[in-house]
Amino acid sequence: MIGARPADASTLEQIMALGDGQLTASLTRVQQRLAEIAEGPAPVLGGPASATMAAGGKRLRPLLVLLCAGAPAGQPWSGAATAQTVRAAVAVELVHAATLVHDDVLDASALRRGRPTVVAEHGREIATATGDLLFSRAFAELVGNRSTAQLAALARASSALARGELIQREDAWRTDIGVDRYLLRCELKTARLFEAACELGVRCGSGAAQTVSALSGFGRDIGVAFQILDDVLDVSGPPERTGKPRGTDLLDGTVTLPLILARQRDPRLADLDLRSVTEATEAAGLCERIEAAGALESARERAREHVAAAHRALPAELDAVQRRALELVADGVVARYA
Numbered sequence: 001m002i003g004a005r006p007a008d009a010s011t012l013e014q015i016m017a018l019g020d021g022q023l024t025a026s027l028t029r030v031q032q033r034l035a036e037i038a039e040g041p042a043p044v045l046g047g048p049a050s051a052t053m054a055a056g057g058k059r060l061r062p063l064l065v066l067l068c069a070g071a072p073a074g075q076p077w078s079g080a081a082t083a084q085t086v087r088a089a090v091a092v093e094l095v096h097a098a099t100l101v102h103d104d105v106l107d108a109s110a111l112r113r114g115r116p117t118v119v120a121e122h123g124r125e126i127a128t129a130t131g132d133l134l135f136s137r138a139f140a141e142l143v144g145n146r147s148t149a150q151l152a153a154l155a156r157a158s159s160a161l162a163r164g165e166l167i168q169r170e171d172a173w174r175t176d177i178g179v180d181r182y183l184l185r186c187e188l189k190t191a192r193l194f195e196a197a198c199e200l201g202v203r204c205g206s207g208a209a210q211t212v213s214a215l216s217g218f219g220r221d222i223g224v225a226f227q228i229l230d231d232v233l234d235v236s237g238p239p240e241r242t243g244k245p246r247g248t249d250l251l252d253g254t255v256t257l258p259l260i261l262a263r264q265r266d267p268r269l270a271d272l273d274l275r276s277v278t279e280a281t282e283a284a285g286l287c288e289r290i291e292a293a294g295a296l297e298s299a300r301e302r303a304r305e306h307v308a309a310a311h312r313a314l315p316a317e318l319d320a321v322q323r324r325a326l327e328l329v330a331d332g333v334v335a336r337y338a
Contacts (some may be wrong), residue, residue, distance in 0.1 A: 008020070010331035011335055012332075018321050020079065021079075023067075024278060026066050026080060027059065027062070027063065027252055029229055030059070033140070034090055035053060038053040038134075038138075045247040049133055051115075052101055057113065059093065060226075061089075061092045061096055061197040063089075064092075065204070065224075067326055068198045068202050069081065069201040069205040076321065077322035082204065084144075084204045085201065087142060087144050088200040088203075089200075090138075090142045091138040091142040091154060092138075092197045094135070097330055098133075098138065099131070099165075101118050101130050102127075104119050105119045105127045105131070106169075112244075118131075139151065139154065156192070157193045167181075167184065169230040171297055172252070172300065173254035173255075178260065182255070186227040186228065187220065190230075191220045191224045194201060194222050195217075195223065199214070203307075214315040215313070217310075218330075219310075222333055225304070226304075226333050229298070229300065229333065232258055232296050232303075235287045236248065246280075246309075247286055250277055251274075255274070257295075257302065258290050258296055260292060262293040266289065266292075269290070303334065307333060310311065
């Protein structure tokens with residue numbers, strides 16, 4: 001299909017089967033449009049933009065747009081998408097891709113998904129411009145839906161992303177970061193875009209205020225769980241699965257939930273200055289200590305709690321097949337890290 005997984009392959013297959021083939025076709029339309037947009041600019045940015053989109057990823061956010069859009073009144077849900085829904089799905093993924101490119105610039109990351117980053121291959125100036133391009137094209141795409149409410153939803157998410165990045169920079173290397181502060185960062189940097197994806201989907205469908213609120217909450221909880229588990233994966237590895245060495249976030253000074261919880265349990269970690277961890281081998285050793293403290297399973301349990309909350313947020317009026325697809329996405333977030 002598009003070479004991307006919202007969770008594991010079996011979960012994706014189950015979701016696609018529920019869509020009776022039409023969901024696969026809708027995701028393919030999203031992928032084709034993403035490629036068209038990336039190839040549009042002059043080669044100086046078109047090449048890096050195309051490489052960014054071709055790298056794939058889970059395409060979870062556009063999938064949420066398609067799943068939350070529902071079906072016309074009186075018709076069963078099938079995964080078929082209107083032009084409006086496809087534009088919204090494309091816009092969400094473009095914002096996500098833009099943030100990844102910009103994050104790699106800020107972190108000077110050499111690899112993402114096992115491939116050289118734009119900043120590593122083309123330098124800081126081109127990478128920054130590529131991220132800016134993807135951001136601008138996201139809103140240009142969504143304008144086609146002629147919906148102020150949809151534009152506002154994506155704008156709110158984009159502002160939250162920026163605020164979350166600033167908080168992450170402010171919190172780098174610190175030893176006094178608690179769970180609440182960490183969860184705020186997860187919500188801003190990750191969950192708000194999941195929330196926007198679900199809101200955009202509903203607004204492209206029924207637009208019912210009650211459904212907007214419920215599915216936005218579903219997306220928010222899924223996003224927090226996703227980020228927690230992504231941070232667990234940075235510690236647990238292995239590199240061949242993550243595309244980067246274990247403890248990469250720790251080397252960058254990023255204080256994640258596994259480290260916060262391990263510091264509460266291991267006095268040797270409580271006052272550890274992450275600046276002293278400068279080599280990959282040292283980061284790997286720190287990962288072992290975090291795991292030995294039992295912090296990874298505790299972090300996974302917190303993620304599972306958010307997934308359970310997402311299940312509870314699903315409104316009763318959803319089409320049964322649509323509900324099952326969303327439940328599979330929620331469970332798949334956990335299954336991906338099992």
